[in-house]
Amino acid sequence: MTTLSAGSTSTDVAGRTRPATRWTVIARYELMDLWSGGKGLSILFGFTLVLSILAYLASADAGINLLDARESVGLLVTTSIALGTLGAMVVSADAISGERDRDTLESLLVTPVPRRHIVVGKLLAASSVWIATLLVALPFAAVMAGGPGVMSDAVTVLVVSGSLSAAALTALGLAISAVTMSNRTSLVVSLAVLLALAAPSQLPAVRSSTTVGPILIKLNPVSASLRLAENVLVRQEPWPDQLVYFISPALAAVVFTVVAIRLAGRLELGGSR
Amino acid sequence: MAVTTQDLSVTYGTVVAVDRVSLQVERGSICGLLGPNGAGKTSMIRALTTIVPVAGGTATIVGHPLTDPVAVRSSIGVLPESNGYPGAQTALGYLRFYGQLYGMEAADAEQRALQLLQQFGLSRGQARISTFSRGMRQRLGLARALIHDPAVLFLDEPTLGLDPAGKEEIMVELARLAVERGTTIFLCTHLLDEVERICDQVAIMNHGQVVAEGTVDEIVDSSGAEGFARIRVRPEDVPVSDEVLRGTEEVRAVRFDNTRPGDLVVTIDNDHGAAATSLRALLDAGVEPRSFDFRGARLSDAFMALTSGRAGGDKVTEGVSQ
Numbered sequence: 309m310t311t312l313s314a315g316s317t318s319t320d321v322a323g324r325t326r327p328a329t330r331w332t333v334i335a336r337y338e339l340m341d342l343w344s345g346g347k348g349l350s351i352l353f354g355f356t357l358v359l360s361i362l363a364y365l366a367s368a369d370a371g372i373n374l375l376d377a378r379e380s381v382g383l384l385v386t387t388s389i390a391l392g393t394l395g396a397m398v399v400s401a402d403a404i405s406g407e408r409d410r411d412t413l414e415s416l417l418v419t420p421v422p423r424r425h426i427v428v429g430k431l432l433a434a435s436s437v438w439i440a441t442l443l444v445a446l447p448f449a450a451v452m453a454g455g456p457g458v459m460s461d462a463v464t465v466l467v468v469s470g471s472l473s474a475a476a477l478t479a480l481g482l483a484i485s486a487v488t489m490s491n492r493t494s495l496v497v498s499l500a501v502l503l504a505l506a507a508p509s510q511l512p513a514v515r516s517s518t519t520v521g522p523i524l525i526k527l528n529p530v531s532a533s534l535r536l537a538e539n540v541l542v543r544q545e546p547w548p549d550q551l552v553y554f555i556s557p558a559l560a561a562v563v564f565t566v567v568a569i570r571l572a573g574r575l576e577l578g579g580s581r
Numbered sequence: 582m583a584v585t586t587q588d589l590s591v592t593y594g595t596v597v598a599v600d601r602v603s604l605q606v607e608r609g610s611i612c613g614l615l616g617p618n619g620a621g622k623t624s625m626i627r628a629l630t631t632i633v634p635v636a637g638g639t640a641t642i643v644g645h646p647l648t649d650p651v652a653v654r655s656s657i658g659v660l661p662e663s664n665g666y667p668g669a670q671t672a673l674g675y676l677r678f679y680g681q682l683y684g685m686e687a688a689d690a691e692q693r694a695l696q697l698l699q700q701f702g703l704s705r706g707q708a709r710i711s712t713f714s715r716g717m718r719q720r721l722g723l724a725r726a727l728i729h730d731p732a733v734l735f736l737d738e739p740t741l742g743l744d745p746a747g748k749e750e751i752m753v754e755l756a757r758l759a760v761e762r763g764t765t766i767f768l769c770t771h772l773l774d775e776v777e778r779i780c781d782q783v784a785i786m787n788h789g790q791v792v793a794e795g796t797v798d799e800i801v802d803s804s805g806a807e808g809f810a811r812i813r814v815r816p817e818d819v820p821v822s823d824e825v826l827r828g829t830e831e832v833r834a835v836r837f838d839n840t841r842p843g844d845l846v847v848t849i850d851n852d853h854g855a856a857a858t859s860l861r862a863l864l865d866a867g868v869e870p871r872s873f874d875f876r877g878a879r880l881s882d883a884f885m886a887l888t889s890g891r892a893g894g895d896k897v898t899e900g901v902s903q
Contacts, residue, residue, distance in 0.1 A: 330681075330682060333678065333681040333682060334682075337674075337678045340670070340674070341667055341669055341670060344669060345667075345668075345669030345670075346669070407665075410665040410667075411661070411663040411664060411665030412664075412665040412666065412667060414627075414632060414659070414661040414663075414664070415659070415661065415664060415665075415679075415722075415725065416682075417632055418630050418631070418632060418654055418657065418659040418661075419654060419679065419682040419683060420650075420651045420652075420654040420655045420682075420683065420684075421682050422651075576633075577627070577632050577633070
């Protein structure tokens, strides 16, 4: 029997501490570290700056009839999804491998907190970056939409499709962070994966293809989200035909989250002896 | 027993870091784990703290086997060798967070954190850790390891990078913990003087194996480490003293101190009897030493003897001419 004597510690009869809500403790701590430490605010500032410049240029173009409101909003929404997802992924890719590099992981791993609680807490904290960027993007979309119809489409795409895409890549970044032994490797691999996923929707050959191209875009969670935004906001295609573009982001969000949590069981300190 | 290991092994691929180590550490004692760099000390601690998997053997911490990591982790506090700190956090927030990870309510964790901050002289609990000196961070790390009042404390080089005063503070605190709270302390360090002073038990590792275990005296006695005597004679008596000492069975080597004419540094067997025999031989030869200072083998001598393969060597009698 353990001789633990911390009187206020929640222990069961076997002397074990109860891990029931440890992920909330981790999430709160990580959130504080992310936002009071300045990293989250820096990402948000950069995001807001890009969106402001984009909004200004789009408005100016609209003023001289080079870009209509739907195209402006489409550009803003796709940019918001891409950059917001990037921000959340960068934070999640740093979440575990960064702790390894900063020598703070060992102290965490010797606590009785289950590994999956550590991963879930960090996942939630990293997801806050997407939520923050979403909250910044929504007013921009509302102002640039110029009408309730476009605005509701833009909000739906951002909230549903963008969130699914961001959730998928945040979990993927965390999974990469869990298995890579250096922070640099984790960040490089995560960014490479994001680029590899985002690129197909931008390649002329894929865009113009009528056979393989659409399948590739629908299978890819990032390109599916970007294409959905373009189809709904710019091409004004009806919603029922676009629901297929939700499938891969939703599946990816579930699969990558499960993978990240399962990898938590194999969370290792790594590094030197 | 607080810590027991039986044939514990740790491997990294084909490299054997810890090789069938068997140890027993009593509750409330301070056990010094010594060894040269790469001896396997950190791997041993990481295995006992469930950070790295064991390749073979068994171990228990206050009765909990390593196969029950949650119970083990609830019973131990750990200050790793390379312990990083979140610079943006306050010391109070950092300790409170770890308290909550061990199951404390937020208010209780804060109370315990404040108590530890006071105990370790960290009055700036609301200051960011990035503003802390190295010594303050080490004390904060120790406070963090104690947040849940663990039964066993694993400390890997807790005084690394500290000034003498900082080292002394940490060592005093460790001794107090063991005596007053009955905390078992597993201390991995290179500070042999401090180990001699505060450790009840010592284990010396080399090449992944425990090459000596016991109290400091037991280890020194069993190591074959040699004692030393500094003998000062009149300069004109040096040749005859050299000859007499070389002819004494207990003397292993004679060396002259070129900076102090008349001083001889004599390596002899590690007991006072050998020292007395050497002194008697000089007196019988008509040499009257001006001083005779015998220093028995210390833990550092035993450490060197046990880890450099020089233990129990053949008698060497040599003289270095002036």
